[in-house]
Amino acid sequence: MSKTVTTEPTRRDFLYIATASVGAVGAAAVAWPIISSMNPDASVLAMSSTEVDLTPIAEGQIITVKWQGKPVFISHRTKKEIQEAENVKLSELPDPQPDSARVKKGKEEWLVVIGICTHLGCVPLGHEGEYGGWFCPCHGSVYDTSGRIRKGPAPLNLALPPYEFTSDKAIKIG
Ligand code: FES
Missing domain, CATH: 2.102.10.10 (Rieske [2Fe-2S] iron-sulphur domain)
Structure with missing residues (x-):
């Protein structure tokens, strides 16, 4: 009996991809306060x-x-x-x-x-x-x-x- 090999992403792959992109967004969101606290003058300017x-x-x-x-x-x-x-x-x-x-x-x-x-x-x-x-x-x-x-x-x-x-x-x- 031949076995069918599928290259379709599984549900688990989708969950992984979704989680990975949420992680990336989260990282971007926390990066801002760190950068802004390093350089307050630039951050005030950017915010204004x-x-x-x-x-x-x-x-x-x-x-x-x-x-x-x-x-x-x-x-x-x-x-x-x-x-x-x-x-x-x-x-x-x-x-x-x-x-x-x-x-x-x-x-x-x-x-x-x-x-x-x-x-x-x-x-x-x-x-x-x-x-x-x-x-x-x-x-x-x-x-x-x-x-x-x-x-x-x-x-x-x-x-x-x-x-x-x-x-x-x-x-x-x-
Ligand atoms: S916050 Fe009450 S109607 Fe918009």
């Missing part, structure tokens, strides 16, 4: 600002970057999302602010907000909720495509970090 290349962010996509230990959402808004944000009556907003005050003039397709719910600090989920912006699953706050609070217990819009465009497709946060 974050440069982001916007080129890979497709229209309609939201990415999260870290700035000073906080999540920052960068949303490459579609025309529809921009229009929805601009067409809202300020009287309908719990924290009234026009969309134009939340984006840079001429760069309305880019919304940059701190990704921390203004209720109790959870990280809201992008492209969720009835206003197409963010939804915070902790207690049900709903934000629109300008990151403004529309429903739920959060009292304020998602905060705006200080940032500037360093070129047509790059920003520096902080």
